Amino acid sequence: MKEALYPGRYWHLLHDGRMQCDLCPRNCRLHAGQRGACFVRQRIDDQMILTAYGRSSGFCIDPIEKKPLNHFYPGSSVLSFGTAGCNLACKFCQNWDISKSREMDKLAAAATPDAIANAATAYGCKSVAFTYNDPVIFAEYAMDVADACHARGIKTVAVTAGYIGEEARRDFYAKMDAANVDLKAFTDDFYFNLTGARLQPVLETLKYLKHETGVWLEITTLLIPGRNDSKDEIRAESRWIAKELGNDVPLHFTAFHPDYKMTDVPPTPPSTLARARKIALAEGLQYVYTGNVHDIDGATTYCPTCHAPLIVRDWHEIESCRLTQEGTCPDCHASIAGRFEQFSGQFGRRRIPIRIGG
Numbered sequence: 001m002k003e004a005l006y007p008g009r010y011w012h013l014l015h016d017g018r019m020q021c022d023l024c025p026r027n028c029r030l031h032a033g034q035r036g037a038c039f040v041r042q043r044i045d046d047q048m049i050l051t052a053y054g055r056s057s058g059f060c061i062d063p064i065e066k067k068p069l070n071h072f073y074p075g076s077s078v079l080s081f082g083t084a085g086c087n088l089a090c091k092f093c094q095n096w097d098i099s100k101s102r103e104m105d106k107l108a109a110a111a112t113p114d115a116i117a118n119a120a121t122a123y124g125c126k127s128v129a130f131t132y133n134d135p136v137i138f139a140e141y142a143m144d145v146a147d148a149c150h151a152r153g154i155k156t157v158a159v160t161a162g163y164i165g166e167e168a169r170r171d172f173y174a175k176m177d178a179a180n181v182d183l184k185a186f187t188d189d190f191y192f193n194l195t196g197a198r199l200q201p202v203l204e205t206l207k208y209l210k211h212e213t214g215v216w217l218e219i220t221t222l223l224i225p226g227r228n229d230s231k232d233e234i235r236a237e238s239r240w241i242a243k244e245l246g247n248d249v250p251l252h253f254t255a256f257h258p259d260y261k262m263t264d265v266p267p268t269p270p271s272t273l274a275r276a277r278k279i280a281l282a283e284g285l286q287y288v289y290t291g292n293v294h295d296i297d298g299a300t301t302y303c304p305t306c307h308a309p310l311i312v313r314d315w316h317e318i319e320s321c322r323l324t325q326e327g328t329c330p331d332c333h334a335s336i337a338g339r340f341e342q343f344s345g346q347f348g349r350r351r352i353p354i355r356i357g358g
C-alpha cells in the first residue's frame with residue numbers, strides 16, 4: 001500500500017541542515033529521507049511527513065476496562081485502533097508486532113477521521129481509544145479523529161507512555177477526555193536500559209495531566225519479575241503518585257508475559273500483583289487494581305470512605321455495579337473519583353474486530 005504524505009508538525013531546522021523532531025523527547029535529528037526512531041515520521045525534503053496518517057493497524061470494539069480505565073464510564077464500549085511504529089523501544093513490548101512494524105502493509109485499514117467517528121456512533125461506542133501503539137507518534141491523526149468524535153458527542157481516550165514534547169503535549173491532551181499512562185517503572189535506569197526513554201518526561205506528563213488539564217487520568221505499571229517489582233520501587237512509585245498527583249488517581253498493576261526481546265523472564269506471578277497492590281494501598285492510594293489476572297478483589301472498586309464494594313469486576317467483566325449515576329457510594333454518599341453516568345449494562349469481555357474504510 002502506498003504511504004500517505006501528510007505533513008507533520010512539531011519540528012524545526014537546525015543550523016547544520018538537519019531537521020529536529022520536537023514531538024517527543026527523543027528529538028530525532030534527520031537528514032533528508034531519514035525516518036525517526038518511531039519509523040512513521042520521515043523527513044522528505046524540508047517537510048516532516050507523518051506516513052501513518054489515515055491508516056490503521058485495525059479496529060476493534062473493546063470494553064473500556066480493557067484500556068484499562070476503571071473510572072471512565074464503566075461498562076461502556078470503546079472503538080480502539082493504532083497505527084504502526086512506536087517512539088519507545090521496550091524490550092518487553094507486549095504488542096510488538098504492531099509497534100515494531102517496519103512494514104507499512106501492516107497498516108491494512110485506511111480510514112478518515114469522519115469514518116472512524118461515524119463507526120463509533122453506529123456501533124454505540126461511548127469513546128474512541130488511540131491505543132495498541134503509542135498515539136504520540138500519530139498525534140496529528142489522533143487529534144483530527146478526536147475533533148470528529150467530539151462533533152458527534154463521542155469521548156476520546158489516549159493509551160500512552162506519556163513520552164511527548166511540551167508543545168505537542170498541550171495540543172494533544174486538549175483533545176483527550178481520558179488517558180491511561182504507562183508508568184513503566186520508577187527508575188531512570190529501567191527506562192534507559194529497557195525502553196530507550198527517560199523517566200522524568202513521563203513524570204512531567206503525569207503532573208501536567210493531573211494539574212493542568214481536565215483529562216481523566218489512570219496509570220498502569222506492568223510488573224516484570226526482577227526488573228521493576230521490588231517492594232522499595234513500588235513503595236516509591238506509590239508515594240510519588242500520592243504526593244504529586246493525589247491519592248485518587250487509579251493505579252493498575254498488570255501482569256507481564258514473556259515477549260519480544262524478553263522471553264527469558266517468567267510471567268508475573270499473581271502474588272506479585274497482589275503484594276504491589278497492598279503496598280500502594282498502604283501508601284494511601286485509594287484505587288489500586290491488578291490486571292491481566294483473575295482477581296476479583298484486585299479488580300473491584302471500593303468506596304474509599306466506608307470500603308463497600310461498588311463495582312465488582314472479574315477480569316474485564318462487571319459482576320455488579322452499585323455506584324450511583326453521580327458517582328457516589330449509595331451507603332455513605334462519598335464521591336468516587338472519575339467520570340460516571342447511569343450504569344445500564346455493559347459491553348462485557350468481548351473483542352469485536354470491525355472494518356472501516358477501504
Ligand code: SF4
Pocket residue numbers: 021022023024025026027028035036037038039041086087136137
Ligand atoms: S516522534 Fe518519532 S521522529 Fe519524533 S522525536 Fe519521537 S521518535 Fe523521533
